[in-house]
Amino acid sequence: MKDLISVIVPVYNVESYLNRCIESLVRQTYKYLEIILVDDGSLDGCPHICDKWSERDNRIHVIHKTNGGLSSARNAGLKVAKGEYIAFLDSDDWIHTKFIEHLYITIKDYKVDIAACDICQVYTEKQDEKINKLSVKIYSTEEALETLINGETFRAVAWNKLYHKNMLIGEQFETGRYHEDEFFTYRIMAKTNKLAYVDEKLYYYFQRKGSIMNSISYKHLDALDAYLERIAYFKDLYPKLYKIDKMRFCIACIYFYQETFKLNDKEKRECKNRIKSSRHSIRFNCSELKQYSLKESISIVGSRVCIGLLSQLMSLKRNKLK
Numbered sequence: 001m002k003d004l005i006s007v008i009v010p011v012y013n014v015e016s017y018l019n020r021c022i023e024s025l026v027r028q029t030y031k032y033l034e035i036i037l038v039d040d041g042s043l044d045g046c047p048h049i050c051d052k053w054s055e056r057d058n059r060i061h062v063i064h065k066t067n068g069g070l071s072s073a074r075n076a077g078l079k080v081a082k083g084e085y086i087a088f089l090d091s092d093d094w095i096h097t098k099f100i101e102h103l104y105i106t107i108k109d110y111k112v113d114i115a116a117c118d119i120c121q122v123y124t125e126k127q128d129e130k131i132n133k134l135s136v137k138i139y140s141t142e143e144a145l146e147t148l149i150n151g152e153t154f155r156a157v158a159w160n161k162l163y164h165k166n167m168l169i170g171e172q173f174e175t176g177r178y179h180e181d182e183f184f185t186y187r188i189m190a191k192t193n194k195l196a197y198v199d200e201k202l203y204y205y206f207q208r209k210g211s212i213m214n215s216i217s218y219k220h221l222d223a224l225d226a227y228l229e230r231i232a233y234f235k236d237l238y239p240k241l242y243k244i245d246k247m248r249f250c251i252a253c254i255y256f257y258q259e260t261f262k263l264n265d266k267e268k269r270e271c272k273n274r275i276k277s278s279r280h281s282i283r284f285n286c287s288e289l290k291q292y293s294l295k296e297s298i299s300i301v302g303s304r305v306c307i308g309l310l311s312q313l314m315s316l317k318r319n320k321l322k
Contacts, residue, residue, distance in 0.1 A: 005100055005162070006034040006083030009091050010073030015045040017092040017206065022053050022060070024094035024204075030101040035060045036077040041067030046091075071173035071180045074158070078168060086168055088159045096131065096202040103162035106136055106196045113164040113192040116154050120201035135199040142238055144195045148186060149245050153197055156226075157181045160203040167191050178219040182226030186233070216259040218270050224278040227252060231282065246282055247296050250303035253279045257311040279303055 007025055011018060025035050037050045037060060047064060054060040063076055074088060085104065089095060103115040139147070139154075147153035154161075158173075158181045167188050174183045189195060227249040234242040253275050260271045284304075289297050302309075 002030075002032045003084040003104070004032055004034055004082060005030065005085045005087065005104065006036060006077075006081035007087045007089055007100070008036045008038065008074055008077030008081060009089050010038050010040055010070050010077070011042060011046050011050060011091045012040040012067070012070075012073070013042050013044050013046065014091045015042075015049060017208070018046055018049050021089065021091050021094050022049075024097070024099075025089065026053075026057055026059075027097050028095075028100045029098050030104055033059050033100065034081065034083050036063065036081060037061070038063045038065065038073040038077045040065060040069070040073040069175060071175045071177065075172045075175070078172070081165070084165055085162055086165055087162045090159055092206050092208055093159070094204045094206070096204070098131070099202040100162070102134060102198055102200070102202060106134075106198055107162060107164070110136065110138055110194075110196045112138070112194055112196045113167050114161055114189060115196040115198060116161040117198040117202040118153075118200055119155070119157075119160050119203045119205045121205050121207055123207050131200050131202070137197050137199065139195050139197060141190055141193060141195070142241065144189055144197075145186060145234075145238065145241055146244065148189065149241060149248055154185075154189065154195065156185045158185055163188065177222045177225075179223040179226055182223055183229060186230050190233075190237070216256070216262065216271075218267065218274065221256060221271060221274050221278070224249070224252060224256070224275070228278070228281050243288075243291060246284070247292060247300060249282055250279070250300045253303045254299060254307060254311055257307050261311075276307070279307065 009021065009025070014021075022035070022037070025033065035057070037053070039047050039050050039062060050062045054062045061080070063080070065073070065076055078086070085107070087100065087103075099117065103117060106115040107113070144154045148156050171184070171188060173180045177183060227245065231242060231245045231249060234245055257272065257275050260268045260275075263271060284300055289300065292300065
């Protein structure tokens with residue numbers, strides 16, 4: 001008998017995209033699914049759309065709840081999920097018809113607890129679903145986490161992966177946070193000894209205007225807190241990753257500082273103060289700096305002593321390249 005796979009979809013005010021998302025689920029070649037739609041207090045037509053789909057397909061279960069945010073909605077889905085394996089899908093995205101099948105087969109064939117796939121960032125409604133011969137690579141935990149730190153392959157997102165339920169026991173997404181996946185994903189990946197990566201774009205990440213990921217605000221600086229938690233976690237367990245992530249944190253501070261130039265005076269001041277406060281949570285000594293390249297050392301020192309000047313210079317360089 002095939003394993004039941006639960007797919008958790010948090011839903012909030014996405015009536016223009018929701019049908020496309022759900023259609024990609026009901027069209028999966030792997031049919032033994034539990035589709036959990038968590039209506040997080042939507043104010044548009046999403047509640048009605050969810051209920052209509054549940055009437056059409058008995059694999060679809062709907063939870064209606066008061067608005068609590070993305071993490072709260074995912075946690076509500078986790079609480080009721082019955083599947084042996086669990087996946088997450090954001091409601092303005094969609095997946096290839098073989099997303100579940102390929103990740104499930106990969107998990108079984110390679111005896112891993114987590115499998116991930118490549119993503120395709122899309123800006124239009126249409127996308128070619130043709131796939132080539134699948135290429136699977138196995139990573140140790142440390143190798144996989146290094147790609148996450150570098151923004152490659154496994155990525156610090158919950159939704160391009162299939163997890164064995166044991167990986168998620170006792171775990172929840174942090175509520176009241178932006179960049180919630182940054183707090184969550186590395187902890188789950190660290191629970192297993194090896195992970196599989198399917199080098200094929202099976203998850204379609206839709207870039208829409210107004211998306212919270214396409215703008216910056218004070219709350220987006222929660223990402224810096226996630227960095228600090230991850231760095232502390234790596235310190236004793238993964239010395240190599242600890243070194244890399246400290247440098248990446250400094251670069252993130254510079255990036256966010258650059259982005260503050262787009263804000264009004266009040267928001268700019270609040271964000272700059274938070275960035276300056278966060279950057280001093282990480283310390284470097286002279287012997288540590290010798291372990292980094294010259295470019296990396298400049299970023300580290302610049303983020304600490306002249307972040308404003310360095311951010312302006314990098315912004316000028318970026319604008320010239322456009």
